[in-house]
Amino acid sequence: MENPVIILGAKGIAHPALEIFNSNQVIVYGLLDEDEALYGTEINNVPILGHTEDDGFLKLIGKKTEAFVAVDDSKYRKFLVEMLHERRKVQPVNAIHQRAYISTDAEIGHGNFINAQVTVGAGAKVGSHCIFHTGAIIDHQAKIEDFVQIGAGSIINAEVNIEEGAFIGSGVTIVAGVTIGKGARVGAGSVVISSVGKNETVFGNPASKVK
Template structure:
């Protein structure tokens, strides 16, 4: 069996994740991209078409990282890879700071400068982007994306597939439900319940 990693995705997010994996001492063998992908992604050869996951598995590759920005698509592709037999790996930058009591799932990306404090939980396929801060006892759901420079105070819960836009802030003990898009720079002072888009200071539902 081969120890190198296969990265699903070949765009900008994949570039960042590949460089994180390299910082961790890992080797990325191939990217699997779509029909419009370039031949290489930060030096890694790109195979076009998801069917390549099957052939790479047959060739002995077993470790995969799904580097797709879309929460739903990331989850779907990860499920397909797991069904083939792959094991999801994490990409956690050495310059991120994680408490030893943080609990992480599989396929998680944590970018440089992120801080995750005591007894927080990061579920599988979540993205904690550059410089984001997650304080103690937070619960970040499956395939959530916390964008760069977000600040979450203690005891915040973010439901699966939600996206918190760049620079948004959440006061302590708030709940953000599943399937919510929070606009850049928004400030959450109340629970956000029901799927939808919320923006502003304080954050309010944009449209039903």
């Protein structure tokens, strides 16, 4: 990546995303955040410049800089991604840790956060704007749609389908062939042995629906 990056968001995954870009010798121009109390402060000597919707900084994106959206909340993340599409006609770049393993025939979209020790197996398909925390395993032929978040150490087994906006907590195991519906949530440490419906929340071993 030749151009420097502006990171939208200065909390949550922003700090590890900055570390990923630094380790990949990508210059980070600065960070933007909606929290005015952060303006003028720094993370690892990189300044928090202003608001995520400040045109003075956004106008640089697509000309002199790239963008990465470092926001954990999927709704706000989606809002910022759509804003970049509409106002700057750009797709956010991926932040992929050097110690992640991605199979040569896996498919990866745009704007994903892929932290250290993440594995993406053969034939897996990953959409865009997903968050994969440290040590998550996406096994072969799994399909992960857009805006999915997968917690540290979770195991997504072969041919699992995780639909848009689903949240998988840390240390979850999802057995082969299961579908996790759009917007569903799986609590930390759960073992999912059957499919989960749209917007359902499940927890436990075996995971059951939380009312």
